[in-house]
Amino acid sequence: MNNSDNIRNFVIIAHIDHGKSTLADRMLEITGTVEKRKMKEQLLDAMGLERERGITIKMAPVRMSHILNSKSYILNLIDTPGHVDFGYEVSRSLAAVEGAVLLVDATKGVQAQTLYNFEQAQAQRLKIIPAVNKIDLPNAMVEETKQEMAELIGCDKSDIFEISGKTGKGVQELLEAIIKIVPPPVPSEKQILRALIFDSQYDSYKGVIAYVRVVDGQIKAGDKIYMFAAKAQADVLETGYFKPELVKSESLNAGEIGYIATGLKDLSKVRVGDTITQFSIFNSQFSIKPLTGYKEPQPVVFASFYPQDADDFEALRDALSKLKLNDSSLFFEPESSETMGRGFRCGFLGMLHMDIVRERLLREYDSEPLATIPSVVYKIKTKRGEEKMIYRPSELPDGGEVAEIMEPFATVEIISNAEYSGAIMKLLENARGIYKNLEYLSPKKILLAYEAPLAEIIVDFYDKLKSITQGYASLSYAIKGFSAANLVKLDILVAGEKVDALATVVPRDQSYQKGKYIVEKLKELLPRQLFMVTLQAAIGSKIIARESIAALKKDVTGYLYGGDRSRKMKLWKKQKRGKERLKREGRVEIPQEVFMNLFKKQ
Numbered sequence: 001m002n003n004s005d006n007i008r009n010f011v012i013i014a015h016i017d018h019g020k021s022t023l024a025d026r027m028l029e030i031t032g033t034v035e036k037r038k039m040k041e042q043l044l045d046a047m048g049l050e051r052e053r054g055i056t057i058k059m060a061p062v063r064m065s066h067i068l069n070s071k072s073y074i075l076n077l078i079d080t081p082g083h084v085d086f087g088y089e090v091s092r093s094l095a096a097v098e099g100a101v102l103l104v105d106a107t108k109g110v111q112a113q114t115l116y117n118f119e120q121a122q123a124q125r126l127k128i129i130p131a132v133n134k135i136d137l138p139n140a141m142v143e144e145t146k147q148e149m150a151e152l153i154g155c156d157k158s159d160i161f162e163i164s165g166k167t168g169k170g171v172q173e174l175l176e177a178i179i180k181i182v183p184p185p186v187p188s189e190k191q192i193l194r195a196l197i198f199d200s201q202y203d204s205y206k207g208v209i210a211y212v213r214v215v216d217g218q219i220k221a222g223d224k225i226y227m228f229a230a231k232a233q234a235d236v237l238e239t240g241y242f243k244p245e246l247v248k249s250e251s252l253n254a255g256e257i258g259y260i261a262t263g264l265k266d267l268s269k270v271r272v273g274d275t276i277t278q279f280s281i282f283n284s285q286f287s288i289k290p291l292t293g294y295k296e297p298q299p300v301v302f303a304s305f306y307p308q309d310a311d312d313f314e315a316l317r318d319a320l321s322k323l324k325l326n327d328s329s330l331f332f333e334p335e336s337s338e339t340m341g342r343g344f345r346c347g348f349l350g351m352l353h354m355d356i357v358r359e360r361l362l363r364e365y366d367s368e369p370l371a372t373i374p375s376v377v378y379k380i381k382t383k384r385g386e387e388k389m390i391y392r393p394s395e396l397p398d399g400g401e402v403a404e405i406m407e408p409f410a411t412v413e414i415i416s417n418a419e420y421s422g423a424i425m426k427l428l429e430n431a432r433g434i435y436k437n438l439e440y441l442s443p444k445k446i447l448l449a450y451e452a453p454l455a456e457i458i459v460d461f462y463d464k465l466k467s468i469t470q471g472y473a474s475l476s477y478a479i480k481g482f483s484a485a486n487l488v489k490l491d492i493l494v495a496g497e498k499v500d501a502l503a504t505v506v507p508r509d510q511s512y513q514k515g516k517y518i519v520e521k522l523k524e525l526l527p528r529q530l531f532m533v534t535l536q537a538a539i540g541s542k543i544i545a546r547e548s549i550a551a552l553k554k555d556v557t558g559y560l561y562g563g564d565r566s567r568k569m570k571l572w573k574k575q576k577r578g579k580e581r582l583k584r585e586g587r588v589e590i591p592q593e594v595f596m597n598l599f600k601k602q
């Protein structure tokens with residue numbers, strides 16, 4: 001028998017809103033992990049932002065204890081997010097555990113993320129425990145949902161648990177099943193420390209705190225540790241568990257999930273996916289291999305962030321670095337632009353992810369950078385045969401040099417009630433989608449498979465899908481690769497000047513329509529100036545649409561009555577000069593909301 005025999009590590013995975021956090025609450029209550037008076041709904045959604053929006057953004061680990069047949073067990077649960085943008089959080093949690101509770105809302109049945117998460121858990125060879133949730137609701141379709149799940153997983157209907165995270169019904173039985181079904185962690189024979197970093201955060205006293213799954217060996221305060229990928233050393237200040245707040249412990253042992261306070265102030269030394277070992281072992285003759293890390297997350301949406309004040313460049317770097325510790329899927333690197341100065345090119349896993357990063361920067365770091373329009377990354381082949389990645393549409397060279405433009409394509413899976421299939425297919429067609437497959441999951445439910453350009457999927461496709469299906473359809477997508485497409489760069493000129501941040505890449509056959517839309521919308525959104533402002537959409541040097549915003553009239557001669565014509569003329573002249581100066585020097589200032597509103601809904 002090994003010491004980890006009484007440990008069970010598991011995650012709860014589900015489609016968004018199927019009730020993971022609520023189920024976790026009941027488990028915390030039943031195991032007495034959190035005192036009743038401290039209990040609040042969705043306790044593991046600790047971030048203010050999570051509670052306000054009712055979504056889980058971060059995975060949250062917690063350690064519980066439970067007694068079964070007079071034996072005491074340690075249960076480490078990791079609550080995971082459900083939205084498609086946060087899939088990377090889920091994949092990391094899966095690597096730290098042996099089992100997964102796959103939860104499905106009985107009023108909704110199997111949905112796109114259920115499928116996706118199930119496949120991920122299967123790929124990690126986790127023991128899967130299926131459960132139907134929300135059975136207390138009058139419109140729960142328990143039998144149908146069980147049937148769908150049984151077909152998906154290939155299990156018996158009787159193996160599926162029926163629970164209500166709200167009332168607690170069936171949760172005790174589920175906990176017992178977790179103990180019985182999920183295997184305990186099995187450390188290797190060698191008792192040499194290897195711990196996988198699956199998350200991290202920054203504390204101004206304790207430095208970087210690494211969240212780890214100890215795979216082999218033991219670690220305690222005072223140990224000197226070594227991080228493989230970062231090639232960095234640190235002295236352990238403290239080890240402990242999540243309750244869910246940090247609680248100090250003597251040591252962390254093989255099979256356990258907990259934290260290590262490293263005291264490190266250099267944030268780049270603790271990387272998610274890296275392996276920690278003892279420095280003495282690394283330095284000795286022992287051959288020790290790091291654990292398999294994670295696939296680097298692939299950002300799909302890029303935007304540039306610039307500090308409002310150029311002096312705040314370093315502060316923005318610091319804020320992004322700290323945020324990245326806690327959100328390792330955030331990508332950023334410095335860049336500079338002629339018009340905007342020094343800033344950072346940032347990569348996100350989706351639009352919601354970008355939105356959350358902006359809000360977290362503001363709330364947690366009091367930083368509100370200017371953001372350019374989000375865009376996917378394009379790949380071009382030049383006529384000289386070079387390949388180049390284009391992170392901002394404005395970087396795209398003009399027509400002549402480019403032999404081919406390629407854009408990222410995604411495989412898209414949509415699960416919906418069959419009655420909406422026509423409307424969904426039309427929506428996908430408008431999004432330049434390519435039909436692949438249609439499968440009936442049950443007589444009423446379909447699974448549609450398409451391929452579509454990522455740029456069409458990430459902006460507001462999900463909102464449109466929800467609205468045409470009354471919220472019934474669900475979506476998941478994964479990047480497939482780059483495909484050539486007939487695209488052009490659409491430039492926007494405001495008062496005769498190209499505005500880099502307004503450039504977009506559009507399908508050639510939609511360029512007129514998009515150009516017209518943008519200048520018309522800009523006319524609505526831009527504040528009026530003292531002079532007339534022309535708005536133009538152009539492809540290369542060809543203007544394809546134009547509008548103008550009339551000047552704000554200020555009657556400077558108003559206070560001069562009578563016939564003093566020459567004085568009037570003088571004033572008009574002066575004003576004309578002023579306007580010319582304004583035109584010459586002054587770029588029209590474009591407020592940040594204009595960028596965001598312009599591309600929201602087209």
Ligand code: GTP
Pocket residue numbers: 014015016017018019020021022023042054055056057080081082083133134135136137163164165166167
């Ligand atoms: P994400 O983390 O954002 O993916 O959501 P989640 O899966 O954690 O779902 P959450 O626990 O936040 O629950 C979503 C909604 O469903 C909340 O309004 C809950 O109160 C409700 N809910 C969860 N479980 C049950 C249940 O068993 N019965 C009923 N009636 N409502 C439930």
